[in-house]
Every structure is written in structure tokens, then in C-alpha cells.
């Protein structure tokens with residue numbers, strides 16, 4: 001493995017409109033809509049080419065089954081790679097943080113890849129709780145989910161996938177959610193999936209004495225909060241999938257990139273879990 005060669009490239013596959021309070025922020029402003037990007041990441045370690053999730057489908061399907069979607073010229077993930085001179089067949093690993101629709105479309109185009117996910121995630125994707133039928137594009141809606149028929153390599157607990165790239169459990173948004181941890185010259189990058197939606201979620205909501213302004217869209221807030229604290233403990237930098245500021249740079253790490261301080265204590269907004 002060569003940390004010097006490891007580069008991470010964000011790929012925006014399109015924009016969707018979500019309600020500030022229903023999805024993005026616990027105790028957010030109801031009725032206020034926000035447009036968020038739907039990013040996935042291409043990771044090149046020099047020896048391996050990986051995708052961390054594979055992004056959105058076309059705007060018509062996204063809008064029909066999910067949220068108002070506009071591509072604004074964003075390509076699907078296989079086309080984004082081709083524009084970078086990479087054939088999707090060169091990708092040898094696809095890590096899926098979770099199997100929600102906006103994270104795994106077009107996955108079958110990466111036909112030489114190992115597909116990595118947690119067994120808990122696969123189980124819930126194939127048999128979702130009814131309020132999550134749309135999130136997983138359940139066949140009861142008359143659609144075929146993007147992962148249907150794919151053979152997965154299942155990972156439980158913290159697991160090395162290729163040298164310099166690990167996954168670890170970050171449940172909360174979904175029961176089997178995982179995050180990818182990538183070693184780089186700027187330290188440990190955690191590509192968080194939907195464990196954390198945006199950078200603002202990771203900052204305090206001081207008037208409520210919350211150390212993090214956690215997102216509302218979670219199946220389990222206790223696990224979700226714990227995953228925030230675990231990411232805070234590990235990460236030198238964080239790449240969320242619905243954060244517009246991630247798109248300010250076409251490659252990570254970049255020259256002069258600041259490294260975050262881990263687990264900073266803030267008066268009046270305590271951590272909850274000790275020993276993390």
C-alpha cells in the first residue's frame with residue numbers, strides 16, 4: 001500500500017429537494033426545503049480502485065419514487081468515471097455504506113467489483129420496514145431495486161477491505177450502516193455515508209445543549225448518536241454524501257487541507273457515551 005498514492009474523488013450524481021425538519025435536522029424548520037447533492041466517492045489507492053456507493057438513478061425515476069430531483073448536468077457514476085478516463089470495469093471493489101436508493105444505483109455496471117455490505121443492511125434492504133419501502137425501492141412498489149440479484153461479500157464489525165481501506169459499523173440511519181475509513185497523507189479520512197448527512201449536523205445545537213445537531217432521518221437515534229461520537233473519535237477529516245461543501249474540491253486530500261481536532265469538548269453540550 002502507498003498512502004502517498006491514495007486519492008479520493010467526490011462524484012455528484014444529482015440534486016434532490018428535502019424538508020429541513022423531516023430529513024435533515026432534528027428540531028429543524030418544518031416546511032423549509034433544502035437542495036442537497038447526492039455524492040459518491042471514487043478511491044484510488046494506487047493498487048486498488050474502489051467506489052464508495054454508486055449514487056442516484058436518472059431524475060425521472062428519482063422524482064417518481066422519492067424526491068424532486070434535478071441532475072443539473074451531473075452524470076451517473078459510471079459516466080463520471082469514464083469522463084475521468086476510468087472504465088467502470090476497472091473498479092475492483094464497491095463498498096456500500098447502506099443500500100438506500102440514492103447510494104447504489106448503477107451498481108451492476110461495476111461488473112468486476114466485489115460488492116461489500118453488512119449482512120444486517122442486506123437483510124433490511126430485502127425486507128424493509130414498511131416506512132422504508134421507498135428508501136430501498138421495495139418490489140411491492142412495482143420497481144426492482146438496484147441490488148436485486150447481486151452477490152455480496154458480507155462484512156461484520158471492523159474489517160480491512162484492501163490495504164489502507166477499512167469499514168466499521170455506524171448504525172443509526174439504517175440498522176446495518178457502515179462507514180469507510182481511508183488512510184491518506186493527511187490522516188484518516190472517514191467517508192461516512194449517511195451516518196452524518198452534512199457538516200452542520202456534526203456541529204452543536206447550542207440552544208438545546210446538543211453536542212451535535214443530529215439528522216432526523218434515523219431508524220435508531222441511540223445508535224445514530226453513538227456513531228457520531230465514534231466518527232468524531234476516529235476521523236482526521238470527514239466526507240459526508242449530502243454535503244455541498246465537499247464539492248469545493250475535486251480531490252482529497254488537497255494541498256494545505258486542515259485536519260480536524262477530534263472529540264473537542266464544548267461547555268454546555270456534552271458527549272453522551274464515555275469510553276469512546
Ligand SMILES: [Zn+2]
Nearest residue numbers: 098100173194
Ligand atoms: Zn440513506
